[in-house]
Amino acid sequence: MSAQTATIRGWGFLAPAVLWTLAFFIVPFVVMGAMSLATLDGRTLVWGLSLDNYRELAGQAYLARAIAVSLEITLTVTLVSVLLAYPLAWIIAYRVPPRWQRLVLLLAILPFWTSYVVRSYAWLLVLARDGVVNQTLMGLGLIAEPLTLANTRFATVTGFVHFFVMLLTLTIYANLVQLSPNYRKAAMDLGANAFQTFRHVILPLTLPGIMTGAFLTFVLCIGDYITPQILGGNTELTVPQVIMVQLGRRADFPLAAALAIVLMGIVTLAYLAMARWLRLDRL
Amino acid sequence: MTYRTFTRLAATTALAGLGGAAAAQEELNALVWCDHTDPALIEPFEEAHGVTVNLREYEGTGAALALLEQSRPGDWDVLVIDGIDVFRAIDAGILAALPEEELPTADFFPEVVMAENNSRDGVTYAVTEKFGYNTISYNANAVDPADMEDLTRVWSEAYDGRISIYDYYLPVMGLAAMAQGIDTAAIDAEALGPIGETLAEMRSRAASVAGVVAAQTALATGEVDIVVGGGEWLTAVLAEERPELTWTIPSQGAVRWTQSIGVLEGSENPDLALEFVKYIVSPEGQARLATSSCFWGMPANAAAGDVLTDEQKAVLRWDDQEDYLARTQLYPAPDTDLDIEMQDLWLNTLQQ
Known part of the structure; x- marks a missing residue:
């Protein structure tokens, strides 16, 4: 095969992915960027290079608050999900007999099979004043009055964690089962105890799985609208909720696009931070 | 029947079928x-x-x-x-x-x-x-119905944390305006000051700001006892099973x-x-x-x-x-600039 033929064949294999990325990422991104620089004159969209939307956003306290709320919720969800998912993945990978692992994994991802919206409303009922959680706590005599759990940040975080623990469990489990048992044996032979083996051998080797899941969690969580809308009770708004408000009545796509660019900027900064401090290049 | 006749008949039948399907579709x-x-x-x-x-x-x-x-x-x-x-x-x-x-x-x-x-x-x-009306929906078993006849008592300290606000700024700001004695048709940029004060007070008492389903769920599950901006559209479908979930038009009126x-x-x-x-x-x-x-x-x-x-x-x-129509006012219908100001005020109030 000549070099030219190989090059053409290489481009042929690459073309579908390039076209896909171009059609469903690059072009929409450019359109969104251009839209954020347009303005609305009544109902008429005026294309241009105006920074009015960004100036408008810079002057609004609600946006700064929405960014803070989004980041606080997302970081909490990511941290809690990792802390819960890692032991679960560990147990499935090392404590559950191999013949049962598939079944246990299936059970772990069972909640994925229900509708995201239905699951969120189910949590609303579980966390209600007369819901299962409050009834149980009161039945055990731990509280005298029902706690306010629904329509709070706690409810939003709970709904998110329920979803993302499943996702993280899968990514971490996939990483754990690929590790050769020889690493652990070698560490033990060299005198390391179980904790030292985990701390200095297993954890560093499974960091790529953790980081992949954590970054997916971060991206999906910060861009989610449904969960905070249903479970958070709108007592504080995230950036996606503010975007939806711009679209609902006024259909202010330029302002919504500017907000979306801001959201993308946050995700990009998060990625760069992870790449710098958490060695994302190892993934 | 010859083959030609058969094929013609089949074609005619098929076309008739297609025509019928087209009509049915x-x-x-x-x-x-x-x-x-x-x-x-x-x-x-x-x-x-x-x-x-x-x-x-x-x-x-x-x-x-x-x-x-x-x-x-x-x-x-x-x-x-x-x-x-x-x-x-x-x-x-x-x-x-x-x-x-x-x-x-x-x-x-x-x-x-x-x-x-x-x-x-x-x-x-x-x-x-x-x-219909964007007014006050409430659980008659959990609040004093007499309080629901006065907007200022609805979001008073007595009902702190027991209120949900309907998640649409126009009717809720209309109610806030009426509580301030401002007609919904008279809402302008100047009126947003007092309306904002009322909104902030309302928000400080609220457990949630909810859409239709969430507000209905909150009222039905006892999560809240009052929905500001609710009305017959929120509770009428529950009338048979939960007659205590009801609504009223307060003395200041409501939004239509x-x-x-x-x-x-x-x-x-x-x-x-x-x-x-x-x-x-x-x-x-x-x-x-x-x-x-x-x-x-x-x-x-x-x-x-x-x-x-x-x-x-x-x-x-x-x-x-007849009475309700006489005591209610149409939704605020702001022009584009006022609409933007109202929405910004709403978002800033929610984020307080």
Whole structure:
């Protein structure tokens, strides 16, 4: 095969992915960027290079608050999900007999099979004043009055964690089962105890799985609208909720696009931070 | 039968079949609110005309206008729209003229004919189909009903943490304005100061700011006892099972919502679309729309009273409508600049 033929064949294999990325990422991104620089004159969209939307956003306290709320919720969800998912993945990978692992994994991802919206409303009922959680706590005599759990940040975080623990469990489990048992044996032979083996051998080797899941969690969580809308009770708004408000009545796509660019900027900064401090290049 | 005859017959039969299928597949595409998706409302029309009505729900006039702008002319035939936003659809040139003489507006409750909203320069573009109130819904077993007759007591300290606010800034700011003695039609930039103070007070007492389903769930589960901005549309569907969930119009009054229906310009089935509009505003259509499984509301056509049962009219509080209509004001209908200011105020209040 000549070099030219190989090059053409290489481009042929690459073309579908390039076209896909171009059609469903690059072009929409450019359109969104251009839209954020347009303005609305009544109902008429005026294309241009105006920074009015960004100036408008810079002057609004609600946006700064929405960014803070989004980041606080997302970081909490990511941290809690990792802390819960890692032991679960560990147990499935090392404590559950191999013949049962598939079944246990299936059970772990069972909640994925229900509708995201239905699951969120189910949590609303579980966390209600007369819901299962409050009834149980009161039945055990731990509280005298029902706690306010629904329509709070706690409810939003709970709904998110329920979803993302499943996702993280899968990514971490996939990483754990690929590790050769020889690493652990070698560490033990060299005198390391179980904790030292985990701390200095297993954890560093499974960091790529953790980081992949954590970054997916971060991206999906910060861009989610449904969960905070249903479970958070709108007592504080995230950036996606503010975007939806711009679209609902006024259909202010330029302002919504500017907000979306801001959201993308946050995700990009998060990625760069992870790449710098958490060695994302190892993934 | 020769082979040729057979093939001709087969072809003729197939074409007839296709023709029949084509006739059976005549479709009407309507952009609607959820109350129009009740099969009890739509199926009688489909059966009577042998057509299929494709319904697409939307939330927010902006979303509907954006969808229509992105569609080809003729993709959509019918639009249901917030009564105060008909002017936006007329401005956008998306509504076709309706033959006023074929609409039974003479039978309507006079306050909701709203010719000034539904027509321009003597041409009618839409017709009111349903109305109701954004007012105070509450659990009569959990609050003092006498308190619910005064807006300032509704969001007082006594009900701290027991309130949900309906998640739509226009009616809620209308209620806040009325609590301040400001007419909804008189809301301007200057009035936003006192309205903002009331909103902030309301927000400080609220456990949640909720959409239709969330507000209904919160009230039904006891998460809250009061929904500011609620009304018959929130509690009427629960009237049979939970009669304690009720609503009132306080002494300061409340906000009146209306929804209108019209035929879209460029519709490929304008006659069928007009028939659909006429069906919806007919007494039978109005009775079904008023008691839709999604939400109940008063029919614009008073003649629907002959079709509704006494029980249904009792839930809708048919006999009180004269008083309610006199004591309520239409939604605020801000121009673009004021709308932006109102929305910013709303967002800033929610984020406090």
